[in-house]
Amino acid sequence: MSRATLRVLPLGGLGEIGKNMMVVEYDGRIVVVDTGLMFPAPDQLGIDLVLPDFTYLRERADDVEAIVLTHGHEDHVGALPFVLRELDRTPVVYGGPLTAAMVRSKLDEHRLKDVEVEDVLAAQSFDAGPFSVEMVKMAHSIPDSFAVALSCELGTTLVTGDYKFDQTPVDGVPADVSRLAELGGEGLLLLCGDSTNADRPGMSPSESAVGPKLEEVFSRCPGRIVVTCFASNIHRVQQVVDAAAQLGRRVSLVGRSMRKNINIGRMLGHIDVPEGMLVGAREIEDFPDHKLVVISTGSQGEPLSALRRMAHGDHPQVELHDGDTVVFSATPIPGNERAVNETIDRIYRLGANVITAADVPVHASGHGSAEELKLMLNLTRPRYVMPVHGDHRRLRLHGELAEAVGVPPEDIFRGENGLPLEIDSSGARFGERVQAGMIFVDGVDVGDIEDVALRDRRMLSADGIFIVVATISEQDGRSVVPPEVIFRGVPFLEDDDGFVDELRDAVDESLVRSADEEIREIDLLQDHLHDDIAAFVYERLRRRPMILPVVVEV
Ligand SMILES: [Zn+2]
Numbered sequence: 428m429s430r431a432t433l434r435v436l437p438l439g440g441l442g443e444i445g446k447n448m449m450v451v452e453y454d455g456r457i458v459v460v461d462t463g464l465m466f467p468a469p470d471q472l473g474i475d476l477v478l479p480d481f482t483y484l485r486e487r488a489d490d491v492e493a494i495v496l497t498h499g500h501e502d503h504v505g506a507l508p509f510v511l512r513e514l515d516r517t518p519v520v521y522g523g524p525l526t527a528a529m530v531r532s533k534l535d536e537h538r539l540k541d542v543e544v545e546d547v548l549a550a551q552s553f554d555a556g557p558f559s560v561e562m563v564k565m566a567h568s569i570p571d572s573f574a575v576a577l578s579c580e581l582g583t584t585l586v587t588g589d590y591k592f593d594q595t596p597v598d599g600v601p602a603d604v605s606r607l608a609e610l611g612g613e614g615l616l617l618l619c620g621d622s623t624n625a626d627r628p629g630m631s632p633s634e635s636a637v638g639p640k641l642e643e644v645f646s647r648c649p650g651r652i653v654v655t656c657f658a659s660n661i662h663r664v665q666q667v668v669d670a671a672a673q674l675g676r677r678v679s680l681v682g683r684s685m686r687k688n689i690n691i692g693r694m695l696g697h698i699d700v701p702e703g704m705l706v707g708a709r710e711i712e713d714f715p716d717h718k719l720v721v722i723s724t725g726s727q728g729e730p731l732s733a734l735r736r737m738a739h740g741d742h743p744q745v746e747l748h749d750g751d752t753v754v755f756s757a758t759p760i761p762g763n764e765r766a767v768n769e770t771i772d773r774i775y776r777l778g779a780n781v782i783t784a785a786d787v788p789v790h791a792s793g794h795g796s797a798e799e800l801k802l803m804l805n806l807t808r809p810r811y812v813m814p815v816h817g818d819h820r821r822l823r824l825h826g827e828l829a830e831a832v833g834v835p836p837e838d839i840f841r842g843e844n845g846l847p848l849e850i851d852s853s854g855a856r857f858g859e860r861v862q863a864g865m866i867f868v869d870g871v872d873v874g875d876i877e878d879v880a881l882r883d884r885r886m887l888s889a890d891g892i893f894i895v896v897a898t899i900s901e902q903d904g905r906s907v908v909p910p911e912v913i914f915r916g917v918p919f920l921e922d923d924d925g926f927v928d929e930l931r932d933a934v935d936e937s938l939v940r941s942a943d944e945e946i947r948e949i950d951l952l953q954d955h956l957h958d959d960i961a962a963f964v965y966e967r968l969r970r971r972p973m974i975l976p977v978v979v980e981v
Pocket residue numbers: 498500567568589793
């Protein structure tokens with residue numbers, strides 16, 4: 428009998444929607460399942476991303492054997508570059524081929540080279556320290572979605588990832604129900620199951636049900652059609668393309684992440700877009716309205732997305748007008764409702780029509796509803812259950828479903844981020860709490876930033892502005908009076924912080940340097956000053972406010 432303890436420690440995704448991250452540890456060795464992020468709430472101005480606090484992993488970097496990714500959604504992979512950058516030792520990253528391709532491109536953008544990202548296929552297993560890790564095929568709203576079974580001496584833990592039991596998935600490959608049943612037959616120790624739709628009764632509709640509805644809607648549209656969905660929902664994009672083809676329309680992809688994901692999806696054979704079918708973004712306005720479907724990012728009302736810009740009459744390639752129909756083939760993630768409603772209303776104002784999943788079922792959730800969660804429990808018959816992926820209410824509801832199918836209440840663990848579940852041969856209990864929570868990321872450019880005005884407005888709204896007026900002597904180029912510093916809207920900065928004095932010193936130093944290099948031209952002086960101030964402000968505040976240096980010669 429084994430004497431070591433299995434520790435299953437959620438660092439994110441419990442008591443919240445997003446930033447899923449699970450640390451599974453046995454005999455001192457660690458496998459991490461998912462490293463997700465969360466997008467900030469609308470009132471978190473100046474924050475770009477929210478990550479799980481992974482201090483625990485940073486301290487245990489030497490013990491991390493592998494990072495395994497269930498699928499390519501941001502709430503499961505988005506924090507990966509930040510985690511890898513902070514670990515002293517880089518573990519191998521495993522994921523399905525699509526997940527791995529998306530992650531490689533993401534690591535590239537973050538200039539993280541030399542990370543070993545391995546493709547793993549359904550039913551494939553590999554060793555990671557004391558664990559044998561197996562990927563079990565699941566259906567979800569992105570191809571290559573897997574549950575992860577981690578087996579050690581003590582038994583097997585199944586982390587489901589996001590899933591639904593779609594009997595007719597678009598790619599024709601349903602979840603590997605027989606393998607799940609086998610795991611149950613072998614005696615599953617612990618199930619960590621997706622709770623996202625624990626509050627919905629019945630079964631979630633199949634993704635294949637969406638295609639005919641899209642076609643029905645398209646057939647009633649007189650003019651141009653704009654469909655918005657998640658850029659990673661490759662099967663949905665396929666169904667839009669198919670419906671467009673049925674009705675003799677061609678397709679244009681708008682939004683950077685849409686083009687990028689569809690490209691990767693085409694390369695890996697997950698999506699079939701006939702070569703002559705695509706219309707370039709620049710041709711959109713000249714193309715006959717009734718012959719075109721535009722597929723766009725922005726289903727969540729994201730500030731810089733293509734659709735939001737169209738709604739604001741601010742998109743360089745698409746001008747919405749009378750006769751256009753915008754189809755929302757997605758529902759808002761909790762927290763995004765306001766931004767989505769605002770986008771919809773702006774579209775009406777421009778004269779276009781809007782169809783959402785509330786009007787016609789043009790969307791199907793990628794997460795299983797209550798009956799599917801029960802099916803998972805009945806197939807795998809776990810000894811212990813810890814619901815994951817959900818706010819407190821959904822975790823509780825998932826626990827009640829487990830009780831309903833016969834799991835004894837004392838074997839159902841309602842976990843929290845930072846609270847490890849410890850299992851040994853004598854039973855299971857919560858261990859001592861470790862540090863967990865959120866880290867905020869800002870100062871990183873994300874999304875479709877194209878024009879300068881938009882970037883300026885974003886900088887102003889997020890990080891504020893510094894105006895620095897330096898008065899220099901015509902003779903030697905040095906300050907004759909202390910530089911004047913004015914700032915507005917810089918978060919967390921107070922007048923009396925002492926920061927402004929230090930900034931004045933930095934301005935003087937910059938001017939002295941320029942004077943030593945005999946730089947006298949005002950434009951050039953202002954350029955140097957701008958760069959030095961920006962570097963100083965970023966170093967001190969981790970922010971990138973707009974900086975306007977003004978140099979006056981006397
Ligand atoms: Zn997902």
